[in-house]
Amino acid sequence: MMRRETILNLLVFLALPAVALAALALDEPFTITLATRAAILALAAVGLNLALGLGGLVSLGHAVFFGLGGYAMGILASHAQSYAPLDLGLFVIDGTKSMPVIWLVAISVSALAALLIGLLALRTTGVYFIMITLAFGQMFYYFTISWPAYGGEDGLSIYVRNSFPGLNTLDPVQFFGLVFALLALVLWIMGRIERSAFGLALGTARQNATRVETVGLSPFKLRLVAFVISGAVTGLAGALFADLNRFVSPTMFSWQMSGEFIVFIVLGGIGRLFGPVVGACLFVLLEHLLSGVSEFWLIYLGAILLFVVLFARGGVIGALVGQGGRHE
Amino acid sequence: MTLLHLEGIEAAYGAAQALFGVDLTVDEGEVLALMGRNGMGKSTTIRVICRLMAHSAGQVRFAGQDMARTPPHVAARAGLGLVPEGRRVFSNLTVGENLIAAARPGPWDMRKVTQLFPRLGERAGQVAGHLSGGEQQMLAIGRALMTNPRLMLLDEATEGLAPVVRQEIWSALDAVRRDSGLSLLVVDKSLAELGRIAERAVILERGRSVWHGAMSQVAGEVANTYLGV
Numbered sequence: 001m002m003r004r005e006t007i008l009n010l011l012v013f014l015a016l017p018a019v020a021l022a023a024l025a026l027d028e029p030f031t032i033t034l035a036t037r038a039a040i041l042a043l044a045a046v047g048l049n050l051a052l053g054l055g056g057l058v059s060l061g062h063a064v065f066f067g068l069g070g071y072a073m074g075i076l077a078s079h080a081q082s083y084a085p086l087d088l089g090l091f092v093i094d095g096t097k098s099m100p101v102i103w104l105v106a107i108s109v110s111a112l113a114a115l116l117i118g119l120l121a122l123r124t125t126g127v128y129f130i131m132i133t134l135a136f137g138q139m140f141y142y143f144t145i146s147w148p149a150y151g152g153e154d155g156l157s158i159y160v161r162n163s164f165p166g167l168n169t170l171d172p173v174q175f176f177g178l179v180f181a182l183l184a185l186v187l188w189i190m191g192r193i194e195r196s197a198f199g200l201a202l203g204t205a206r207q208n209a210t211r212v213e214t215v216g217l218s219p220f221k222l223r224l225v226a227f228v229i230s231g232a233v234t235g236l237a238g239a240l241f242a243d244l245n246r247f248v249s250p251t252m253f254s255w256q257m258s259g260e261f262i263v264f265i266v267l268g269g270i271g272r273l274f275g276p277v278v279g280a281c282l283f284v285l286l287e288h289l290l291s292g293v294s295e296f297w298l299i300y301l302g303a304i305l306l307f308v309v310l311f312a313r314g315g316v317i318g319a320l321v322g323q324g325g326r327h328e
Numbered sequence: 329m330t331l332l333h334l335e336g337i338e339a340a341y342g343a344a345q346a347l348f349g350v351d352l353t354v355d356e357g358e359v360l361a362l363m364g365r366n367g368m369g370k371s372t373t374i375r376v377i378c379r380l381m382a383h384s385a386g387q388v389r390f391a392g393q394d395m396a397r398t399p400p401h402v403a404a405r406a407g408l409g410l411v412p413e414g415r416r417v418f419s420n421l422t423v424g425e426n427l428i429a430a431a432r433p434g435p436w437d438m439r440k441v442t443q444l445f446p447r448l449g450e451r452a453g454q455v456a457g458h459l460s461g462g463e464q465q466m467l468a469i470g471r472a473l474m475t476n477p478r479l480m481l482l483d484e485a486t487e488g489l490a491p492v493v494r495q496e497i498w499s500a501l502d503a504v505r506r507d508s509g510l511s512l513l514v515v516d517k518s519l520a521e522l523g524r525i526a527e528r529a530v531i532l533e534r535g536r537s538v539w540h541g542a543m544s545q546v547a548g549e550v551a552n553t554y555l556g557v
Contacts, residue, residue, distance in 0.1 A: 197431060203421070208416075211416055212429075213404065214412065215429070216405040216475050217401055218402075
């Protein structure tokens with residue numbers, strides 16, 4: 001069973017660059033952008049999957065980290081494009097158009113926010129945890145709406161995509177390559193985490209916290225670390241998403257965004273390493289195909305999601321490889 | 329040197345008081361048998377020691393430290409290794425993963441545990457939930473050893489197992505005691521097997537420790553009065 005899943009994972013993973021390269025050959029840059037969008041959304045959901053799939057933490061506030069990553073990019077790049085220094089109170093810095101610097105800031109800010117939110121939210125479980133994370137999401141959402149310095153409700157446009165040494169990031173396929181490499185790197189790291197003592201303990205804490213405590217591990221700390229890593233990865237995805245669109249707005253913080261990440265994971269298969277990738281690709285594909293058919297395409301998506309939840313509990317991957325995947 | 333010291337422990341499940349005054353000590357390198365009929369408070373005492381349950385009166389000291397405010401994972405890190413009743417391995421992890429997830433630095437590592445229980449080595453890649461009862465029990469003991477405890481607590485470690493498997497587990501525990509000098513607190517119903525490895529015994533009766541003495545003295549009238557054997 002594992003072998004079938006590995007083959008499927010590999011196929012899905014290679015499908016993304018295959019689509020991008022085919023689009024390049026056919027001179028269809030929009031399709032490359034779609035593949036890039038799928039890869040970025042997949043990255044965001046891969047981040048959430050560590051908390052949700054492995055840790056069992058149903059966070060309805062992961063858009064906070066996605067939005068923070070987006071605004072980290074938006075704020076730094078807008079100051080760089082206007083040559084206005086950024087006054088942080090204690091010190092003043094210049095903006096930047098360098099992607100690696102922006103990513104580092106996005107990851108750090110998201111991780112810090114996840115730490116603070118996690119310290120509070122992880123003291124609760126179940127529906128209370130969902131509500132607290134949702135509340136944080138809404139706080140950030142309404143804060144950015146009422147923050148005129150960075151566009152308020154209208155958002156913030158960045159005219160030229162940020163730069164990465166040695167690449168022309170305005171070329172769709174080069175930007176796709178960059179995003180895909182990051183996705184691959186994060187998936188590799190997540191795979192390592194899943195198999196590490198930390199990952200094993202986190203998965204077990206989801207099922208029985210007391211049993212984990214009796215071997216000397218704190219479920220709270222395990223979940224907090226997972227939540228911070230998870231938030232950081234989703235933050236990185238937020239910075240990339242903002243760079244893809246060259247635009248950030250409060251909708252990146254919306255609870256619908258958090259809901260979409262959960263949908264990707266459920267569609268692909270909860271707790272499966274490649275589940276979010278499959279889910280995000282399917283979502284982008286359906287969005288592209290169905291939105292041409294009807295503006296109410298989300299109804300069809302809802303029906304598909306309902307089908308998956310009712311009849312394919314292991315998600316699309318689970319349905320294709322059988323339910324007997326890893327430890328399910 | 330005294331490793332574990334319980335004095336006047338009282339504890340309750342909500343309104344129902346279960347312990348009314350338990351005193352016991354375990355010395356470094358000693359094996360203590362905690363005995364009593366069903367429902368006398370043996371498992372509750374174990375839960376209090378491991379901090380899975382708070383006591384309402386009395387004192388629990390482990391390695392000289394008052395454990396009153398210690399959460400269970402810190403107690404485990406301090407050196408309390410629990411082999412819980414009913415085995416309770418991490419059933420969806422493999423045998424190897426069960427051991428890795430619990431591992432902490434010290435003399436007990438994967439190699440030593442699989443030497444003690446070769447079957448765990450043979451089944452390292454197998455999902456723990458699919459093991460036989462005896463193998464799961466070996467895994468539960470192995471997992472507790474991987475935390476490198478100073479005191480291992482075994483709650484009905486051989487209950488419901490076939491005689492041959494029980495024998496194997498008791499022999500392994502005897503080997504652990506002899507070779508590593510690990511302190512053990514053992515709850516079990518089998519007098520004969522406890523007699524093989526325990527030096528002293530404490531008997532609980534209705535939530536109180538009512539008898540303390542050498543294991544060799546648990547016979548005749550004592551056994552008849554408190555254990556119904």
